Amino acid sequence: MPKMVFIDAAGTRREVDAPVGLSVLEVAHKHGVDLEGACEGSLACSTCHVVVDPGWFDLLKEPTEDEEDMLDLAFGLTKTSRLGCQIVISPELDGLTVTLPAGSRNLQKG
Numbered sequence: 001m002p003k004m005v006f007i008d009a010a011g012t013r014r015e016v017d018a019p020v021g022l023s024v025l026e027v028a029h030k031h032g033v034d035l036e037g038a039c040e041g042s043l044a045c046s047t048c049h050v051v052v053d054p055g056w057f058d059l060l061k062e063p064t065e066d067e068e069d070m071l072d073l074a075f076g077l078t079k080t081s082r083l084g085c086q087i088v089i090s091p092e093l094d095g096l097t098v099t100l101p102a103g104s105r106n107l108q109k110g
């Protein structure tokens with residue numbers, strides 16, 4: 001089974017099993033990783049924002065226009081940002097490494 005690595009805002013790495021066909025958001029929830037995903041993958045929030053390790057970014061399928069639009073709203077957007085609910089685990093993504101941003105817009109303090 002493929003593995004995935006989540007790195008939290010404090011820099012702690014956590015390697016978990018990532019079943020083929022699940023989204024990164026679903027993998028996170030399965031293992032209690034703190035990735036919100038308020039809309040449960042329906043592209044209506046940006047709280048599942050993850051920063052993909054540059055070494056993996058080009059292996060991912062291109063984001064849809066809807067994903068790009070939602071990403072524009074994400075707090076702390078980077079060049080390798082994606083929405084976790086839109087990345088689906090495939091065998092080629094074994095070892096996929098993503099970092100959880102320090103905060104999402106919903107939690108941002110004014």
Ligand code: FES
Nearest residue numbers: 037039041048085
């Ligand atoms: S969970 Fe809302 S866009 Fe991914």
